[in-house]
Amino acid sequence: MEGRIGVTSENLFPIIKKFLYSDHDIFLREIVSNAVDASQKLKTLASVGSYNGNVEDQKVWVKLDKEAGTITVSDNGIGMTEEEVNKYINQIAFSGANEFLEKYKKDANAIIGHFGLGFYSSFMVSDKVEVITKSYQEGSKAVKWSCNGSPEYTMEEVDKEEVGTDIVMFINDDSKEFLEENRISELLNKYCKFLPVPVLFGKKKEWKGEEYVDTDEDNQINDVAPAWTRKPADLKDEDYHNFYHQLYPMADEPLFNIHLNVDYPFNLTGILYFPKIKNTIEVQKNKIQLYSNQVFVTDSVEGIVPEFLTLLHGVLDSPDIPLNVSRSYLQSDSNVKKISSHITKKVADRLQEIFKENREDFEQKWDDLKMFIVYGMLTDEKFYERALKFFLLGNTDGKKFTWEEYEDLIKENQTDKDNKLVYLYANHHEDQYSFIEAAKEKGYDVLMMEDPLSTHLLNLLEQKYPEKRFVRVDADVAEKLIPKEDDDKEKLSLEEKNELSPVFQAIVPNGKGNFIVDFEDLGESANPMVITQNEFMRRMKDMSQLQAGMSMYGDLPDSYNLVVNIGHPLVKQVLADKDASLNAELEKINQEITNEQNEKEALNKLREGKKDEEVPQEEKDKMKELDDKITSLEADRRSKLEAFGRGNQLANQLVDLALLANNMLRGSDLNKFVKRSIELIK
């Protein structure tokens, strides 16, 4: 018998080949999963008493015949009668394929690798496909359907003893790779590893002397009852571990797992693992695998799993995730959204549970968990709220606290005069050592926040808690990190500051950012000079490196404060030196400036009440002359102070020591410092 398949286009096959070009290998998944379906259907019939034959031994065989150029997939499932071949293969499957291609012509790439084409995907790799099938129904005759890629097919009666179906694919010239045993093994391992009916391919191999040889034992590809399909109550820790290694043979032990099992309002099972993060590349290589009724679909789960969890490992299985649609559709699908938020909730619950049950263990794993948790808090509002209960802050002594515990710890001592709670943190223990020590000496606690996400996290926390703020230990001298009541320490007037600044401004290094010189009485036991970095500016710069659109901050030079401790004897000495060598000259200049200023004031008096055009030109000229003179006197004063600063060994030494303490003294500057130190010791 001959016929035409129910299809509108003259020849569908070139289109199939063209559109699905990049993902040819799904054909095997489709054909094998049809065989599995056929077996499952027969089992269902047997279970309701509609079939009396044996269903204990359901299997799928994949056979390769290199000489004949064929791949054959056989099953002992339900089979088809001639009418059924007509209906399912000629009409339904083909019209489905046709409709599918019409619909997704433009979007074909988005759906590649997902379901839709089923049986007809075999034509992507075949010149001809034969279906030899015998139905389970009593008295049915076996038939052979054959089609060479045109809409014409032939159907004839054949001899076949057993109930079931053979699909024979005559592989085309472009697809010869699929006639290699290794390639087929690879595909079966990728797509069929956890199908619920045994899939057999060749024989188990054994290492004999110099090569692998076939044994008598059938080589079963799949585990028919993978861990995620079983009840959590039936599984031991060991089973979860074994399953993990089944998925990722080379990976390190995971930290712990989360078994998902939902059947309402959607169907979802799976096991997710928190991996040990040795290095990110390794972690990224092993991805979460998405299955639909144990058939592998994809390992790109973006959209289904919230982004911060895409680095987890494991398996998700849901027949409710629409697979034959594009990614953008997936993201707006309400079922998918529900699944994603359910996963988030489950993960948070599990973390909370582990934290409560075994805090010590949780703390030990914290370094590996931190990245997921902080990332999750930053990107997922719901997760943030849940995580606040188990997210940990670590201090410089390695102790860990919850958000609540830490607040209790510092409340007493670290509340500033505006009643804000100040959280001190460091991001580099060694570089900021002296600041950390200074803060601790004041009885403060210092948090360690080394990783780049921390900056984002503390911004978020400040946003959530306006009455709290984070300050890095080197943002100011310890005395001023947490401003308390105004103290009665010695203070310099603005004029005094202005006059002294140039002495030190002349010494700070060029090309290392902007330095602002400030004066503070920090007492005799503090260092004579300290370099600090303004919290706001520094944080803006940090952020700009992590975030697009903020590069204007990134382009700014670093800005530092050089705090000169006027309470320190060595600084007092510098100031005394300055007085001794410059006082006479400076007094003269200052006197002159005062004179000019007096004269200027007198002129200003004359001008009072006059409009600009009423002021005689002569007076205007005089005014300008005075201004210029004052400017040049001031410049003169500054350059004298600068010259003094540059020439003063002690001042230079003190600035260098402050730079050194901040790890900012390098190269020729460091060399100069060493030479000068030797001079001074001699």
Ligand code: ADP
């Ligand atoms: P789907 O599997 O989504 O129904 P397919 O195109 O893969 O679509 O298959 C079309 C139909 O052909 C199946 O629904 C089934 O009825 C029939 N079929 C395909 N392969 C087999 C098989 N090995 N045994 C029995 N029936 C099969």
Ligand code: MG
């Ligand atoms: Mg199918």
